[in-house]
Structures are given as C-alpha cells and as structure tokens.
C-alpha cells in the first residue's frame with residue numbers, strides 16, 4: 695500500500711516534512727537534545743560534520759566522533775514534538791520515501807537522549823547524572839497508538855492509587871528504556887531511576903508562580919510513591935514519549951539527564967552548562983563503543 699500524500703508528507707526536495715532531512719542525512723545512532731543550542735555543544739567534539747540542517751525547533755547535525763557516525767537532533771520541549779521526531783526519524787529509515795511503501799527489512803536506531811531534569815528525591819543532588827530505567831508518562835501519547843499490550847498496568851495502577859491521581863488527567867503510562875543500552879551507559883557515578891515525564895514545566899511539575907495548583911501535595915505524593923522498591927526520581931518532559939515510540943517502532947532508547955534542580959531541597963544548579971558538558975563527554979565516549 696502506498697502511503698497517501700496527507701500522511702507521509704515530503705518537502706519539494708524529497709525531505710521529510712518537519713525535520714527537513716533526507717534518508718542519507720541521518721546515522722543509525724541518534725542523540726536527541728531538547729535545546730537546539732545543545733546540538734553544537736555536542737558536535738563541537740566531533741572530528742567532522744557532514745550535514746547541518748535546521749527547521750523550526752529541529753536542528754540536526756550529522757558527523758563523526760572517533761569514526762562513529764552520529765546524528766544529533768534537537769526535539770524542542772515536550773512529547774508532542776517527540777511524536778514528530780520519532781515518527782519522522784523512523785520514516786527516514788523504514789519507509790521508502792520514493793515508492794511510499796514500508797520497507798521489508800527494518801532498521802533499528804539507537805536513540806540517546808541527553809537532557810536536563812529536576813530531581814524529586816532529596817538524595818539525588820543537583821549536577822549529578824541520571825539514567826532513566828523506565829519512564830512514567832503523564833502526557834498520554836502512548837494511548838493514541840495500539841499499545842495496551844505493552845503497558846505496565848501494575849506499576850501504573852499503584853501510582854494512580856497511591857497519589858489519588860485525578861481522573862480528569864491522562865492515565866499515566868509506564869514504559870522501559872532499552873536494558874542493553876542502560877547497561878552500556880551505566881557507571882558508578884550515574885544514578886538510575888524512574889523518570890516522570892510531565893506535560894508542562896510549571897503547574898504540571900508543581901511549580902507555583904501566580905496560579906493556584908489543583909493539588910498542592912502532588913509533588914509530595916510523587917516523592918513518596920513506591921512500588922516494588924522503585925521510586926520516581928526525577929521530572930522532565932520528553933523521556934516517556936521517546937521510550938514509548940521506540941518500543942512501538944522497534945528502536946533502542948536510553949534517556950540520560952543532567953540534574954539541574956532538586957525540588958525537595960529547593961536548589962537549582964549554578965554550573966548547569968558545565969554539568970551538561972560533562973554528561974556529553976561521558977556519553978560520547980560510550981557511544982563510540984556501541
């Protein structure tokens with residue numbers, strides 16, 4: 695079946711609609727970052743850059759680090775952008791854009807998020823690095839795809855019960871990162887945990903500036919939640935979408951985050967760029983060995 699023009703949308707030069715990329719312009723190993731300016735913070739360590747493209751919040755550079763071909767792409771903020779980035783990256787490798795047919799031989803990408811996040815446990819300090827073993831998504835993206843068979847209902851239901859989750863919000867979904875990648879990137883200096891992915895930075899993460907929150911105790915409930923000795927460790931805005939769509943599309947994903955805030959202690963990093971740079975250098979050296 696040929697995918698119609700309204701579903702698989704290509705630009706005049708044959709590139710994919712939002713990312714503005716051609717299949718030959720991406721590597722099988724992809725680093726995602728939220729902030730477009732972080733793309734160059736990664737690629738400044740590359741030996742060579744062969745592609746540089748930018749459209750909206752999606753800035754992409756592909757090049758070589760120690761002979762490893764890597765693409766770095768910014769996703770902007772939020773899982774709505776992740777839906778675009780993951781589906782379009784997948785289309786670039788798994789759909790023949792000329793015939794508009796799905797390929798028979800599928801390619802599995804390695805997708806590595808290098809992000810920033812806020813800790814919700816007192817013992818996770820600012821300026822530390824945390825790998826997400828799994829993500830709990832409050833964004834609802836997973837529910838729009840055929841995904842029921844992949845849900846961790848026991849974890850999700852325990853969370854809903856313990857936090858008295860308001861049913862007017864999306865039902866949280868729990869999805870794992872790739873266990874091989876997690877083992878590959880793990881070291882004695884990294885924390886590991888369960889990352890909650892929120893649909894906003896302020897109210898949805900319990901931040902109060904001028905607006906009253908629906909539930910002032912929500913962050914405390916999230917902090918206290920425990921299931922099979924697992925706790926939610928940190929909050930950010932993309933990981934659940936990346937894990938969910940990677941799982942559905944057959945890609946391998948890991949999310950690594952530099953901890954900028956500790957919400958329990960009320961602290962925020964004064965050396966954020968240094969911490970992010972250290973995360974980038976450590977991650978690149980592990981990526982070179984993939």
Ligand SMILES: O=P(O)(O)O[C@H]1O[C@H](CO)[C@@H](O)[C@H]1O
Pocket residue numbers: 727728729770771772808809810811895930931932
């Ligand atoms: O630094 P990035 O990767 O953008 O990640 C975090 O920072 C943004 C909020 O400031 C959100 O995107 C959140 O997930």
Ligand SMILES: O=c1cc[nH]c(=O)[nH]1
Pocket residue numbers: 810811812813895899929930931954955
């Ligand atoms: O507290 C934080 C810090 C970074 N990113 C988030 O989404 N939350």
